[in-house]
Amino acid sequence: MLFKGRAFKFGNDIDTDAIIPARYMNTSDSMELAKHCMEDADPEFVNKITPGDIIVAGKNFGCGSSREHAPIAIKYAGISGVVAKSFARIFFRNAINIGLPIFESPEAAEAVNEGDQIEIEAETGVITNLTRGETYQAKPFPGFMQELISSGGLMAYVREKGVKNG
Amino acid sequence: MGMTISEKILAAHAGKKYVEPGELINAKLDIVLGNDITAPVAIKEFENLGLNKVFDPDKVVLVPDHFTPNKDIKSAEQAKVLREFAYKYNLTNYFEVGRMGIEHCLLPEQGLVLPGDLIIGADSHTCTYGALGAFATGVGSTDMAAGMATGESWFRVPETIKFVFYNKLKPYVGGKDLILYVIGLIGVDGARYMAMEFTGETIKELSMDSRFTMANMAVEAGAKNGIFEQDEKTLAYIEKRAKRPYTLYQSDANANYDRIIEIDVSKIEPQVAFPHLPENTRPISRVGKVEIDQVVIGSCTNGRIEDLRIAAKLLKDKVVHPRVRLIVLPGTQEIYLQAVREGIAETVVQAGGVFSTPTCGPCLGGHMGILAKGERAVSTTNRNFVGRMGHPQSEVYLSSPAIAAASAVLGRIADPKEVDEDAV
Numbered sequence: 001m002l003f004k005g006r007a008f009k010f011g012n013d014i015d016t017d018a019i020i021p022a023r024y025m026n027t028s029d030s031m032e033l034a035k036h037c038m039e040d041a042d043p044e045f046v047n048k049i050t051p052g053d054i055i056v057a058g059k060n061f062g063c064g065s066s067r068e069h070a071p072i073a074i075k076y077a078g079i080s081g082v083v084a085k086s087f088a089r090i091f092f093r094n095a096i097n098i099g100l101p102i103f104e105s106p107e108a109a110e111a112v113n114e115g116d117q118i119e120i121e122a123e124t125g126v127i128t129n130l131t132r133g134e135t136y137q138a139k140p141f142p143g144f145m146q147e148l149i150s151s152g153g154l155m156a157y158v159r160e161k162g163v164k165n166g
Numbered sequence: 167m168g169m170t171i172s173e174k175i176l177a178a179h180a181g182k183k184y185v186e187p188g189e190l191i192n193a194k195l196d197i198v199l200g201n202d203i204t205a206p207v208a209i210k211e212f213e214n215l216g217l218n219k220v221f222d223p224d225k226v227v228l229v230p231d232h233f234t235p236n237k238d239i240k241s242a243e244q245a246k247v248l249r250e251f252a253y254k255y256n257l258t259n260y261f262e263v264g265r266m267g268i269e270h271c272l273l274p275e276q277g278l279v280l281p282g283d284l285i286i287g288a289d290s291h292t293c294t295y296g297a298l299g300a301f302a303t304g305v306g307s308t309d310m311a312a313g314m315a316t317g318e319s320w321f322r323v324p325e326t327i328k329f330v331f332y333n334k335l336k337p338y339v340g341g342k343d344l345i346l347y348v349i350g351l352i353g354v355d356g357a358r359y360m361a362m363e364f365t366g367e368t369i370k371e372l373s374m375d376s377r378f379t380m381a382n383m384a385v386e387a388g389a390k391n392g393i394f395e396q397d398e399k400t401l402a403y404i405e406k407r408a409k410r411p412y413t414l415y416q417s418d419a420n421a422n423y424d425r426i427i428e429i430d431v432s433k434i435e436p437q438v439a440f441p442h443l444p445e446n447t448r449p450i451s452r453v454g455k456v457e458i459d460q461v462v463i464g465s466c467t468n469g470r471i472e473d474l475r476i477a478a479k480l481l482k483d484k485v486v487h488p489r490v491r492l493i494v495l496p497g498t499q500e501i502y503l504q505a506v507r508e509g510i511a512e513t514v515v516q517a518g519g520v521f522s523t524p525t526c527g528p529c530l531g532g533h534m535g536i537l538a539k540g541e542r543a544v545s546t547t548n549r550n551f552v553g554r555m556g557h558p559q560s561e562v563y564l565s566s567p568a569i570a571a572a573s574a575v576l577g578r579i580a581d582p583k584e585v586d587e588d589a590v
Contacts, residue, residue, distance in 0.1 A: 013355070015551040021531065022531045022554075023531055027244075028210070059355060060358065063388065065289075066204060066287075066306050068204070069203075071306075072207075088355070090304050090306060093305060093306060097308035097309060155311060158215070158312050165219065165317065
């Protein structure tokens with residue numbers, strides 16, 4: 001799968017309160033959450049993006065709360081994927097579980113500028129910067145996580161395997 | 167090669183003799199936890215599977231604690247989802263308002279989480295139970311849904327950083343100061359994906375309440391879990407609460423650690439984390455004059471009886487500064503009652519503070535103490551991110567209950583010694 005969009009840059013330690021503030025968490029409606037995506041980091045963010053655009057951030061993206069509302073808000077705002085220097089643990093799990101494509105690439109996180117046109121090939125993790133004519137390689141996922149991703153997330157995977165709980 | 171306590175618990179739950187860092191395992195869960203924010207998403211996913219029961223109705227725990235007593239119609243609808251799910255699937259451990267507490271104060275108190283357990287909770291501070299020698303970690307709603315269905319979850323076995331604390335603590339230095347100091351030392355991603363094991367002679371002297379505070383904030387260093395080995399204090403805490411068998415584990419002498427960090431606690435002053443990251447710590451002597459508008463004492467980090475006792479000791483026969491709002495929220499109904507019996511509630515109210523029902527409320531900017539633009543709070547909670555407690559241009563300073571209480575009296579961030587007449 002190929003993603004293509006403009007890069008929106010964020011710094012280090014972007015926390016889940018910045019991605020989706022808790023004041024909006026009296027609902028789990030995905031479209032409602034999407035309206036407030038990244039609001040406390042950039043109040044104009046949702047008005048600036050067009051579907052397919054890509055978030056490029058520094059280290060420890062998604063630190064803080066376990067709220068799955070964070071990757072949900074990003075996904076339903078129309079962001080096609082997140083590239084970061086590194087991801088916080090729970091956000092990493094949540095993104096894979098709900099099918100938000102994420103790519104760990106310190107190189108891309110450094111080199112990409114705000115507004116650059118980016119293309120990502122999900123299967124290989126090859127990130128192409130069309131504006132600057134550069135390519136970067138994201139860290140590959142372990143086999144089991146690739147299985148989760150290609151199933152379409154954790155619940156699809158659980159369904160595929162069949163649940164025996166009695 | 168030996169194993170750490172974290173590796174032993176994971177191995178036992180995966181039916182393996184040995185695991186090592188980096189290994190991906192599938193493991194059986196002792197407890198799956200959710201709250202009024204995370205569980206509704208999990209419940210929707212669970213219902214989509216079309217099952218007629220959860221894996222074990224005694225092992226799924228639901229606690230409506232974040233926006234309760236419900237702050238608005240939407241949050242009331244979310245709490246209702248939990249309630250109806252609990253009745254539909256005959257869950258033993260659903261805790262209604264009035265019989266509940268903040269989840270991470272409540273579960274240990276009720277004996278629902280025990281040494282040697284493997285626990286996932288759809289709340290990042292689930293790592294609190296590591297204080298009991300359990301492997302407990304925060305996950306999202308989808309992991310919770312899969313856990314409720316299958317009783318299992320996948321884990322990457324984490325590397326462990328061992329922290330060895332030695333020497334005696336200074337007055338008014340406790341678990342909160344130690345963990346803030348550690349986060350200041352290694353940073354908010356210093357233990358990312360890893361286990362933090364807290365050991366040493368200082369830890370042996372540390373109360374269970376202080377240990378809960380430390381394990382609670384392991385996630386603020388990016389850790390998967392924080393963990394303590396069990397000792398006589400753990401067993402004394404568990405003795406009257408456990409209703410099922412449990413297993414004690416210790417790390418092997420030849421266990422493998424990513425790093426070992428030794429910390430001389432006699433050099434550590436009371437700590438304050440400045441906005442907007444828990445790693446922005448300063449010793450109290452280097453805080454300077456920071457005037458405040460609000461003080462919050464409570465939360466899953468510092469809402470236990472020891473915390474309230476320290477605060478009450480400093481508030482006794484004093485009044486809250488005229489410009490400051492003091493909000494004290496005990497962690498559970500049991501702690502609330504104990505605080506009433508000991509006169510703590512009266513001390514707080516006499517001082518001019520609010521003493522109210524257990525809720526996560528202000529910690530995450532939910533309700534019960536939201537900050538306006540430009541306001542500053544000293545809080546015993548766990549996060550001081552931008553907008554965490556209200557307006558994006560408000561500020562949160564994290565501290566112990568002792569600093570928080572002293573600050574409430576003086577209207578600025580204060581050293582507890584400044585209001586303690588017994589201190590020299």
